[in-house]
Amino acid sequence: MSEHKRLLDTATGPLISQEEPTLFEKSHPGRIGFSLPTCPVPEINPTSVIAGDLCRGEISELPEISENEIVRHFVRLSQKNYCIDTGFYPLGSCTMKYNPKINEEVAKISALATVHPLWPEKYLQPALAIQYQLQGLLSSLTGLENFTLQPNAGAHGEFVGIKIMKAYHDEKEKKGGPKKTKVIVPDSAHGTNPATCTMVGYEIVSVPTGPNGIVEVADIEKILSPEIAGIMMTNPNTCGLFETHIHEIAKLIHSVDGLFYMDGANFNAIVGITKPADLGVDIMHINLHKTFSTPHGGGGPGSGPVGVRSHLKKFLPTPLVIKEGSQYKLQKDLPESIGRVSGYYGNYSIHIRALAYMLSLGTIPNTEETYVKKMSTAAVLNANYIRHRLRPYFKIAFDSICMHEVILSDEIQEKFGIKTLNIAKRLMDYGYHPMTVYFPLIVHGAMMIEPTESETKETLDQFCDVMIEIAKECETNPKVVLEAPTRVNREKIDELRAQKQPRLRWLPTSI
Amino acid sequence: MIATEAATGTFRERPVSPKGGSTASSESSVEASMKYIPQGKDDEKELLKAIGLKSTEELFSNIPSQLRIKKPLDYPRAQSEIEIRQTFENLSKLSPVPSVSFAGCGVYSHYIPSIVPQIQGRSEFATAYTPYQPEISQGLLQAIFEYQTLACQLTECELSNASVYDGATALAEGVLMALRLKKKSEGKILVSQSIHPFYQEVLRSYCTVFEDRIQMLPLEGDVLSLKALEQNIESADVVVTQSPNIFGVIENYSAVSKLVKNSKAFWVTSTMEPFAWGVLRGPGAFGAHIVTGEGQSFGNAAYLGGSSFGIFATRNEYLRNLPGRLVGETVDQKNRRSYVLTFATREQFIRRDKATSNICTNQNLNMLAGLIHLATLGKKGFREVAVQNLSRSEYLKNKIRSETKLKVSSAATFNEFTIESREDASRIVEAGTQQGFIPGVALGSLRSEWSKKLSIHANELHDLEQMNSLVRFLKSYE
DSSP states (O other), X not given: OOHHHHHHHTOOSTTTOOOOOOHXXXXXXXXXXXXXXXXXXXXXXXXXXXXXXXXXXXXXXXXXXXXXXXXXXXXXXXXXXXXXXXXXOOBTTTOOOOOOHHHXXXXXXXXXXXXXXXXXXXXOHHHHHHHHHXXXXXXXXXXXXXXXXXXXSHHHHHHHHXXXXXXXXXXXXXXXXXXXXXXXXXXXXXTHHHHHHHHHTOEEEEEOOOTTSSOOXXXXXXXXXXXXXXXXXXXXXXXXXXXXTHHXXXXXXXXXXXXXXXXXXTGGGTTTTBOHHHHTOSEEEEOTTTTTOOOOTTTOXXXXXXXXXXXXXXXXXXXXXXXXXXXXXXXXXXXXXXXXXXXXXXXXXXXXXXXXXXXXXXXXXXXXXXXXXXXXXXXXXXXXXXXXXXXXXXXXSSOSOOSSOEEEESHHHHTTTOOHHHHHHHHHHTTOOOOEESOSTTSTTOEEEOOOTTOOHHHHHHHHHHHHHHHHHHHHOHHHHHHOOOSSSOSSXXXXXXXXXXXXXXXXXXX | OOSOXXXXXXXXXXXXXXXXXXXXXXXXXXXXXXXXXXXXXXXXXHHXXXXXXXXXXXXXXXXXXXXXXXXXXXXXXXXXXXXXXXXXXXXXXXXXXXXXBOOOTTOOOOOOOTHHHHHHTOHHHHTOOOOOSGGGBHXXXXXXHHHHHHHHHHHTOSEEOSOBSOHHHHHHHHHHHHHHHTTTXXXXXXXXXXXXXXXHHHHHHHTGXXXXXXXXXXXXXXXXXXXXXXXXXXXXXXXXXXXXXXXXXXXXXXXXXXXHHTSSOEXXXXXSOGGGGGTBOOGGGGTOSEEEEEOTTTTOOOGGGOSOXXXXXXXXXXXXXXXXXXXXXXXXXXXXXXXXXXXXXXXXXXXXXXXXXXXXXXXXXXXXXXXXXXXXXXXHHHHHHHHHHHHHHXXXXXXXXXXXXXXXXXXXXXXXXXXXXXXXXXXXXXXXXXXXXXXXXXXXXXXXXXXXXXXXXXXXXXXXXXXXXXXXXXXXOO
């Protein structure tokens, strides 16, 4: 390799950031990136207090890098990512809305951040007050009386919710009630729903989505039986539609003493418009990292609070955050609780951010309207606008008024040999993060677009212009779509090789 | 009333009466947009017109009218940014801030280098989604790959995932994974009584289906009874241990290892304080099949115990049974080194009800803080933090032993240990808080039979004066 090519290939920096070695390759013996005070007490040799066969010395594999180089390393890595703060993120079902900066700042207030979970309660008041208030606001918006904030993510919330369902039935079964073994899950559900039911020990009964993209009452009637423990339904569903028959379905489920679990992943469409409790919902989880704007963090931390009707309160995880007089307390004496589901009290660092957001979107001065309703309305209007603009160019999977997201199919483009994945990758060339693809499974080559309320009309128009341009390329110049992406950090990545020759940690031998 | 109360009281007032008696169900009469919702009335009109609708009400025509909210929501007034800041400042003052805390027991307030929050808070990391699109997510993917590597190095395992929720759920997921690998068997799940009681509770919540197979292994002093393990291991499918344990005591993994190796059981370990691996061999070195841990100590503030991240490592042979996300190295079309989420066929979004776990979102940003912290420490710093923690804890332990009448356990510990008093340890904590500091965790709050035990943790942030003051304070107890 010529020196010229080597220098070009290894060039780094904000403008042409291409290759960044791993931490381990940047390591140089003797370099350090830390400073500690001199130990004020006699230094102990570990082997003098711990059995020798349990001890180890320095871990020779750990990297040795100076602080400046560590900073550059991570700043360069950061620059190789798409994020909300750089652009529109039309990921369906993920609610990639703007993450307000004030929420980050208040979450860093030292006296809020340093609270230790095992301090006496009188030292936990700020944290418990925040959790208590958040629970109250979630109750206001859902109509469900009691909340736990312990689940660390949506799927974790599902786990808690279905365990509560099971605890409810187990109690009845002990008193001679029927054995409940099955949970109804629509075929459009997120993968977490069936996975959760299995984890808790329920069988899945799948119910098909009707021709209009929603579950039909007759299809529920067909599979209704005394063994049904309940239903797990996402509403609005993953087809981006409101389950119009939800109330009747809830009645049917209740008629066999089943419980209605609503997956609140798509709550952003209906906040302030309808209350899940009024729809017949008994248990529900909410993704604070979707509807209530806490940052996705490249894959967490999230938070998945679970709300229940009052008769299910006794099953909520231990402990509950309650208020007695002016003191906030942890109620631990809950004999019928499903137990503890995470180490301490949930992702409190996320609860702070969500509360700040929810207080920002309160009742609008001099009106009885709330910004939360405005939020949902704007999100739904934006999605419908995209549906309207793209309709002439793409097959709309369910072409009626949608909620917060619209689902396209690749049926038209398939005629030109283009699939959904190609369209997604081509979007990158135009500077956008792709939409959610191939979900829901029931739509052929699904492309799920969720604009959220955060975007301006100009952004939506620009995105639609690009989508329309890609639709035209599919007809006139399919090659550029098939070869995409060619303008971003990487071209087609060999995913098969990652599985056939697994390299799941760095090793000194190069690939 | 179920609505929130502003703890501050300042911003609590209910909305004043509406103009012209409009109701929440009629078309929004709101003129202004707000800073997070750019869509103003003019935009709204334009968008509605484009799609051929008359009002935003029509957008919700699929929601039966009787199911829609008619009455104004019981919801507090919207706060401006200035008010939000004030609200949280006020909330933060609801409790005093202790002058110093010796609390540990699974959450450790180590020093967090300044570069950690600076980098972790960058938009490109904080506001990105899970890196499902590798071409535009190489930075996040490489960071996860580097974390997986470090986690392997620390635990002395071959394989690590991208993190799970926390230490307690990591342990529970570990046991579920072991049970999957032992699927035809009906043996016992032996769980050491020395494991943090909260972890035990989470394990039970996760394993209700297998509840009748769980058998607790008794303690011998402050460690797992090896005799009990030996007597029961033949009937076991899974052995679950924690080191350092809830008393801060280092379990004898050499001895456990010998017993496990002569059995058919899978060994799942937990570590609440991963800095212990700066002086202790990783559990993988003793042949543990699944190694789990709490990652909070690396780069994350206490935050009431969340958010943090769970460490999850194992052997290559169990790759297809691993829960959670995994990043692998590969190349792109131009043969450039690239990273990608891989072996997704284990996960819920592909396998649905047959998945290895229902986990989807994990704790990526917390893991990133851990990665940056570990990178700054590096080979020398990681060791030095561990040795300083051990040294300070030993200093404190010896001083309490020689200068007070309290009983100090003689078992080997890392950076926390327990002392026993004749009186309830919660009274010692209460007395400490009267002086504005927190002397430790009264273990009776975790299990009533431990009411006389006080757990004390010391790390690189505790200076000599703070440690000496604690000893002076403890002199009045016996």
